[in-house]
Amino acid sequence: MTDTFQTIKVDTDNQVEELAALADIIWHEHFTPIIGTGQVEYMVDKFQSVPALKSQLGDGYEYYQLFDGGEFCGYCGIHPENGKLFLSKLYVKKECRGRRLASKAFDFLKALCRERGLTSIWLTCNKHNDGSLAVYRHLGFETINTQQADIGNGYIMDDYIMEYVI
Numbered sequence: 001m002t003d004t005f006q007t008i009k010v011d012t013d014n015q016v017e018e019l020a021a022l023a024d025i026i027w028h029e030h031f032t033p034i035i036g037t038g039q040v041e042y043m044v045d046k047f048q049s050v051p052a053l054k055s056q057l058g059d060g061y062e063y064y065q066l067f068d069g070g071e072f073c074g075y076c077g078i079h080p081e082n083g084k085l086f087l088s089k090l091y092v093k094k095e096c097r098g099r100r101l102a103s104k105a106f107d108f109l110k111a112l113c114r115e116r117g118l119t120s121i122w123l124t125c126n127k128h129n130d131g132s133l134a135v136y137r138h139l140g141f142e143t144i145n146t147q148q149a150d151i152g153n154g155y156i157m158d159d160y161i162m163e164y165v166i
Helices: 013-035 037-047 050-058 101-116 130-138
Strands: 005-009 063-070 071-081 084-092 120-126 144-151 153-166
Touching: 005 101, 013 037, 013 050, 013 063, 013 071, 013 084, 037 050, 037 130, 037 144, 037 153, 050 063, 063 101, 071 101, 084 101, 084 144, 101 120, 120 130, 130 153
Parallel strands: 084 120
Antiparallel strands: 005 063, 063 071, 071 084, 120 153, 144 153
16 A cells, blocks of 8 residues: 555634544543543643634644545644744544554654754653653654643643754
8 A cells, every 4th residue: 555644734614623523532532541531621622622723723823634545543733933843732543543644744744844944843742641752752852851831720731841853
């Protein structure tokens, strides 16, 4: 089978709705064991709902749907900041993991950085998200700091800050 990975920029209401629906599935499946149901529901509403995604798009974030063989498998959200690219979100649904989609998305993001003259890609990742941390380390990200961010409603994001230099 030939490589059928594709990124499609999100720019329609329908795409935003598809992304929010997939986010809801991925977040409940992946993050509930790490941060619990209450925080997952709060964060999905605050950061991954249709209104939240539309607001982010209005604030200069870009979202890309990730397709493999025509199947909508995941998405990434990015924002250029101070000459670097903030990788806000990179999620792949469970049944599509193991297809190297994160690596392919990362190759796409590196090319985007080179086109735009950005020097690195940085992200935050929950300190207990072992699977994702392993993927990011495999891709060449290094932990450069830690942060605890109060996101409201009594919830704290306890993250590593990781960076990949282009």
